[in-house]
Amino acid sequence: AVLLLLPAARAGLCPAPCSCRIPLLDCSRRKLPAPSWRALSSSLPPDAVSLKMNYNELTEIPYFGEPTTNITLLSLVHNIIPEINAEAFQFYPALESLDLSSNIISEVKTSSFPRMQLKYLNLSNNRITILEAGCFDNLSSSLLVVKLNRNRISMIPPKIFKLPHLQFLELKRNRIKVVEGLTFQGLDSLRSLKMQRNGISKLKDGAFFGLDNMEELELEHNNLTEVNKGWLYGLRMLQQLYVSQNAVERISPDAWEFCQRLSELDLSYNQLTRLDESAFVGLSLLERLNLGDNRVTHIADGVFRFLSNLQTLNLRNNEISWAIEDASEAFAGLTSLTKLDLNNNAIMSIQENAFSQTRLKELILNTSSLLCDCHLKWLLQWLVDNNFQHSVNVSCAHPEWLAGQSILNVDLKDFVCDDFLKPQIRTHPETTVALRSMNVTLTCTAVSSSDSPMSTLWRKDSEILYDADIENFVRYQQQAGEALEYTSVLHLFNVNFTDEGKYQCIITNHFGSNYSHKAKLTVNEMPSFLKTPMDLTIRTGAMARLECAAEGHPAPQISWQKDGGTDFPAARERRMHVMPEDDVFFIANVKIEDMGIYSCMAQNIAGGLSANASLIVLETPSFIRPLEDKTVTRGETAVLQCIAGGSPAPRLNWTKDDGPLLVTERHFFAAANQLLIIVDAGLEDAGKYTCIMSNTLGTERGHIYLNVISTPNCDSSQSSIGHEDDGWTTVGIVIIVVVCCVVGTSLIWVIVIYHMRRKNEDYSITNTDELNLPADIPSYLSSQGTLSEPQEGYSNSEAGSHQQLMPPANGYLHKGAD
Template sequence: MAEGWPIPSALVFVLLSLSAWALESCPAPCSCLKGQDEVYILDCNRKRLSAAPVDPPEGIIQVTMNHNELTVLPFLGDVSSNITSLSLVHNRISALSMYQLQPYVSLETLDLTSNSITELNVGSFPSMQLKYLNLSNNRISVLEPGCFENISSSLLVLKLNRNRLAMLPSKVFKLPLLQFLELKRNKIKIVDSLTFKGMDSLKSLKMQRNSITKLMDGAFFGLNNIEELELEHNNLTEVNKGWLYGLRMLRILRVSQNTVGIIRPDAWEFCQKLEELDLSFNHLTRLEETAFVGLGLLDSLNLGENSISHLGEGVFSGLTSLRTLDIRNNEISWAIEDSIGVFVGMKKLNSLIIQRNKIKSITKKAFEGLDELEHLDLSKNGIMSIHPEAMSHMKLKEFVLNTSSLLCDCHMQWLGPWLTENSFLQSVSAVCAHPASLLAHNVLSVGPQEFVCDDFPKPRITTHPETYEALRGNNVTLSCVASSSSDSPMTTAWRKDGEVLYDAEVQNYARYQEGELIYTAVLHLLNANFTDEGRYQCVVSNHFGSNYSNRAKLTVNGVCYGDTGSEVETEGSGMLHCRVGSLFTGRSSFHPGEPREGLAGHPAGGAGPLVICSDCYDNANIYSRTREYCPYAYLGEDDPLDKSIPGLKESFGEHTQHDATPLDSLISNHNSSIFLTPHDKRLSSHTPPEHYANDSLSRSFWGEGEDPSLRAPPGASPHPVTVHRTPHLAADGPEEQREAESDCFPRQSTQDHRSASNRTNPQEHTAPS
């Protein structure tokens, strides 16, 4: 009993009862006690015994000889046959022998924790009705197949923690009645298929703190009734349905403190009764939309202490029964700040913990769909703004917030009264950082008239990128414009389908206009391909928070051949969607219909005019040019049609080239324009433009020759804008196209090469202060 702890009254009664019923014939130095239900106990703990006491009295049922110096199992004479529980913890027993255990014909519980046993052999146990066996903290490195055979018809609990097991032989665990198996703190690295087959009654398996790096397919097959599987503190790298095969009754899975970086799309196919899932302290950076498919009964999900920065669309939407979600210490600020309704579908969520996620602002739709939420923890985020309607629909009983970064303008006037009304004063610390007159003021001490909107320091996006349809191989330009009343430097990042484009070609520049900083971000996609298709978004940030643009959809169309009247349908029918010719005039139109069969590079019945289509591209697969799969093929370098119609390519390129939005149209006040380099140069608004002429392009942005759209506007610096270039992005030349068109089989579309798979800081371009 720990010092200072009170002794429960019930325990006092038991101790008094035991001492009152002590047997007079108990052998020294042991104590004989009589417990409730007429249970007689021989207590020989900590007596430095090297042998069993002589002639213990009849009626003894339980024996405890812990912390002694026994080297073999003790023999207790005639009373041995009546013993049901034998505890020999912390002795020096080095081996188990059926001959030493044979007298204990009634034994049900045997605890040999902390001895020196090195192996279990076929002859270790006699035939007996043992139900509970604890062999933890020994030196066992060998389990001989069949070692548990003589106790297999009765054993319910087996503990082998803190041993030296490096492998688990097949067929060693043929224990049809076993319900609890513990193998914690061993040296197991690989669990082979069918290792636990033959354990139909097992309810719980604990394998924490091994060195497991691989669970083979079917590793747990045969555990038809298992409900709890604990694998914490191992080296597992992924969750997949292979090693989860057959666990149809599993309710609790704990895989925290591993190195899991991937959850396979169909991982939970056999675990759809899962109620508790712990994936905390892993290496997850992404949760695809398929991450939790099939877990409609899940009640608790712990994703804390990972590096999650990407959440697939609707990743949580199927978790309709979830009540607790812990996603602390990740990087999902964008999901809260971007108003995408990331929690929609979680109708029963009661507790949400998202502390330490670098969240700066809570938007109106941040918690959309969480009508039953009662506990919300937003602590340790440095939150600057909270929309007044963000939490109005919830029934919060507990709200945790600590921030000293609040932007206390007119939009924050509601917070103080709301905190008071809902009795959150003890769990919330909210301090103003702006404006300067309210710096370090608690929001509760600020009067209603002091919350004013004199300026707008947080970036506001005034021009959003626009949806666009481009020809394959052309260059595409997307742009957005933001403004701020603050001198705080702005940074920008571009995202595609929620992924930050770390190596994108980006131009950023800023200017002052009527007391505001106007910031423009331009994204260039060189030689557009099908992998560039997606929804693009710019994110503009400064010290006061971030703002997210609308998502602009980019569609990339290919080139195919067909008769002038060729008509192509799309999607369900498997047809191609073609924009039919007049490419020579620069005009085109869509027509429904059916495509004509033809060979690669040739339309059926001879050469016909070009048409633009989403040729050979569907369901994230890119099909290369062949006569079997792609009768409408791309115009290649060596196409016969190219030779038969001189100047066709030149004419086609001339009339279909995408005219990028001229930079001239993005600049209204030319004389005050300031162009930025990707090196985050701090430029003073008071320095003449000619002082920023240090950087220049060795060649024009789009390749050989100068693109007129990039010429400096009248009155601006005559030097071209310096842009960040990534050499491999401009390498999509004929060789890559020929490779993409070399065979007939579908190829799985890989992640866009402009996206990052590792978590790094995006390329930032800083505006002047």
């Protein structure tokens, strides 16, 4: 580019035709470079710090022939410079402030600026449409202020501003419609952002994320429709937020979650129609709130109760007359309020305690619709006591003989309620709880001493129901003189959850309105299952997953039971987890004891229901106790234990020496074949016994070696005493004793003692060693054990659980007299 060269002249003099007010050299409005202009009459004064060449015809940044090391401010406003040339700035090494506003620059390139210590940059009122990525990177170490107002910027590329020291950014009057998330990331020190008059219709979630130190955000004159926490995310230090002159219809319930340091909020000139209870939750530090010039008709009870520090509240030019008339504590919570503007709300009456919690020093009120009866008598005295008579313009509309008079001119004795011209509510609608799809009727009755026609409106949550099904009845009754009774019935057919709310009737005649109590309608629905648990068969060690979900109103609570109770073995071992968000119940590392019937219970205030699913746990056969070899003396009783585990319960078989087991009258099986009892063991019984257990999942084998040793002093003749007559009795006694050890019930012990005594009386048995009980029979085979499922050879009786020994396979029967 060709630089404009202004050659130096004599030093020390102010170059003509500029004016010098050191440290300022002002060459503005000189039509530079005019055809007749060739050069300045002298060089720049050495003590000049600021150079202004505004309102000329410069087409480029001027150059004076040598570096201007003292110039820190250069203003070139209102010229016709079309681009920014980085080379021109090498002659301004000390430049800190540059104003190029009102030129014809169309883009800012990455190469537009060299590395320099610029602090202030104004590019407003140009034709800029493009901001190249990194266009300000060479200024990142020093730049504090950037102004880009009145350009043609329609999009800001995300993360374009890598300016960690920037404190003020202005983007007013551009063409930005949408602000994407993370657009301003990199502006860690930004304190103020101004984006008025862009036509912004959408602020994406996280639009201002990264602006952790921003205190002021101005968004006036755009097209925003909602205030929500998505686009406010990250503004934790924000103190002033201006969103007036938009189209805001809604403040989301949790809008202020991320910016709770607000001290000033301006939402005036929007389209708000209601202030819900949660509209200002979290703004406990708010001092100034402007809601003027909206269309607010509904103010929820307690909407201001969170604003304990609020000092100024502007509600002018709304439609809140009903909200003020009906609420005795409309401004509850505003304990610091000193200024309240209620202008132009057509207020007809105000409850006596409406301002009781405030500290008002200024009240702005303008209404000509007041009903000046005894209920408003307090207002006159209150206005005078608080010295508000100069800031209000309030006059009566009723009664007729006070119409048009200022309330300040009405005598206290004229505020009378001798009759009840204004409707008086006699029957209020009642709070109701209904099931979904039922029909509900709400009734409201009022009387008046006037024959002025009455009309009724029904409101739900303080909003008028225009399309409601309403029946109205009028009749005269004799009550303190002729009185007009007016009854209004609201029919709600086939109610649904959307019908829930607070219902209120407003009955009006020529003399004013009256408001019923608010009746709450609650709609409930019995739970119904969306998902039910399914029967499940699973192997041990795996994860069991049961799903259950239900809907209803209110949302039902889901709980679980196992076998009709709340004792979950998996819970004790912390293997059970309930995920209510995912409607899932699962057990990790499933064990046999987790098997059972699981019930999903869905319960709400309307009722409950349950759904069952069986959990079957499969386990391959295994030995609960290691198999132990046995050594017995000839004639003793041998008990071989094969304690089996598995699911389904395994079937047990025995073999001897890898061949079939020859069962005699001395062989007995107990506990579903888990015990092999050999009475009067002989040498022929020695050998390898194999226990084979099997179920649907597999087969397991184990070996027990039985060793039978001879007794050297054994008298063969003695061992045969009573063989013919009581052999089976002896065997029976031995077996019963074994069973007693297995079962452990007192009934069997009685039988044992009986047999022992009778044998001692009738027979001479000299060797009773065979009655000694084997000490290693486990307790878990007793009636209190874990083998709870009756199997072959096992039964229950009223006297308790006991084992029945299986008879020998050859069908021999017990021959004893007992």
